[in-house]
Amino acid sequence: MESYKSPAPHPSSPHPSSPRPSSPRPPSRRSRVRTPLAAAALSVLTAGAAVLAPVALGAASSAAAVQAAPPAGTGPMVKLWSWNWKSVARECTDVLGPAGYGAVQVSPPHDSMSKGGSVWWDIYQPARYALTSKFGDENAFKDMIRACHGAGLKVHVDAVINHMTGQGSTSYGGYSFGKYNYPGLYSAADFHNAPTCTINDPDYKNDGWRVQNCELVGLADLNTGSEYVRNQIAGYLNRLTSLGVDGFRVDAAKHIPPGDLAAIKAKLTGSPYIHQEVIHGDGEAVQPSQYTGVGDVHEFVFGRKMKEQFTGQVHWLETFGQSWGLSVPGDKAVTFVDNHDTERNGSTLNYKYGDTYRLANVFMLAWPYGTPRVYSGFTWSDKEAGPPSANGGFVTDTDCGNGRWTCFHRQMAGMVGFHKAVAGTAVGNWYDNNDNVIAFSRGNKGWVAINNGGGSLTRTFATGLPAGTYANAAGSGSVTVNGDGTANVTVPAKSAVAVHVGGGATPTPTPTPSPTVSPGEVATSFNANVTTNWGQNVFVVGDVAELGSWNPANAVALSSASYPVWKATVNLPAGKTISYKYIKKNPDGSVTWESDPNRSFTTPATGTATRNDTWR
DSSP, X not given: OOOOOOOSSOOSSOOTTOOOOOOOOOOOSSOOOOOXXXXXXOOOOOXXXXXXXXXXXXXXXXXXXXXXXXXXXXXXXXXXXXXXXXXXXXXIIIIIHHHTOOEEEEXXXXXXXXXXXXXXXXXXXXXXXXXXXXXBOHHHHHHHHHHHHHTTOEEXXXXXXXXXXXXXXXXXXXXXXXXXXXXXXXXXXXXXXXXXXXXXXXXXXXXXXXXXXSBBTTBOBBOTTSHHHHHHXXXXXXXXXXXXXOEEEETTGGGSOHHHHHHHHHTXXXXXXXXXXXXXXXXOSSOGGGGTTTSEEEOHHHHXXXXXXXXXXXXXXXXXXXXXXXXXXGGGEEEOSOOTTHHHHSSSOOGGGTHHHXXXXXXXXXXXXSEEEEEEOXXXXXXXXXXSXXXXXXXXXXOTTSSSBOOGGGTTHHHHHHHHHTTTOOEEEEEXXXXXXXXXXXXXXXXXXXXXXXXXXXXXXXXXXXXEEEEOTTSBXXXXXXXXXXXXXXXXXXXXXXXXXXXXXXXXXXXXXXXXXXXTEEEEEEEEEOOOBTTOEEEEEESSGGGTTTOGGGOEEXXXXXXXXXXXXXXXXXXXXXXXXXXXXXXXXXXXXXXXXXXXXXXXXXXXEEEEEEXX
């Protein structure tokens, strides 16, 4: 199971169902030497505008065979782990919806045993199915669902239905219980083999029955073969769907027989999306493929392979797919670079790998395998520590600026649009330099280059895209594609360039009439050379009402049609000294002002005026 949900005392080692066997070398295209690279420090990636002369660095190779991809038009998932309901609601409205994410996965909403906020894993020990968690009460949970639905996202809940707790205690909702006694819900008769059967490490290879019917690290294992237990679980899940929940991530599904899960699913109202945590281990008795009849499964091998390649040499990825030992076909897989367990147990990359981590996520969102899920949690040095909390362990509001939350999904916002734009297309125009730079197109809809190396690369690439200028969805800058589909592109070290149709391509300008100028006014053209990141827009604001009277909410929007020059024409009072500045409005609603001092000019008494400026 993804979380080891330790009872007290908790084990010091990772969850025993998560063996991390060494992965076989990827299929070889030609003899290569693989050299590990050191992890880079965390920084924001940038990509230079596409200019410069081509540099011949090897020949492009044939396109890779692709795996089945999610249905066209669906956005990737984001996992906001350990965020409280109020913060999830705000993020759905301000960031996730505008970015185009398709679904948000939230933490378990049930009442759980309380460790007072000192650890993260107490939420994976349910005490009852009331919605009184450390993330908020039922009203806050319902408000979150409404907000996310209003922003166009589906809501998936982490459903912990394999077990209850590992010891008697008191819950966050003030409910007292024993390990095998949950008043009004379960008694000892509702658990498997309590307490005489515990899963041991050899069982994973040798005894699938014990894996699915005995206690996992001492947690009270529910008898999911019991009709009564199935009804209680289904009742809880149906309660959630009645509130608007759209899907479930089934925790520890590997420890529940697939037939039991199918029987519980048959009792659910509607058709919620099911994705299951079934950790793959080579040669184990219980395999992810056994669960695809119930729903999709989490592809843990994917994250392990991303760490293997992005700390090695990414050129191997040309043939990446199920032949690499991935456990299920792409149309049944939920993929991720890391999650809350693997970021702590070392089996995958995590946010501490900085640019390397970011590039692996860019690849995940660009490659046609599985339904990708971007992960955002909280920063940590103690692997056991819980999220920022107060008042007995209740999680405080997420602040993406205080360094305690990763908020990594915001860095991937541009790649969400790329992923959606290229859905259903094949990989083509593969390029690599036999080392750590790769590039490929997705049909005629998108093209991406990833430089996981230590030096920049400039060359002419075949993009497969229509002619035009495209904004970089993986950073800043733009790419100009020629009529033959080629582009001269510089890809800086530890950076990526990703462009797609509909992603900022400059259209052929359509002449528009000049604004009607009233007596006493002067038509003033503002032309500002401003480099922006994905989702940012540029405005001009000043000391007159026509420029918003220094109020950013009333600032005049500039057009990006001639990017990186942003343009607008405004009728200003004639013969008047005007003070103004340019501002950037960010996807999260914040405003970035250019540096002091204010700009100033005097409009003429008649005629027109032009301001040609560069952001400072």
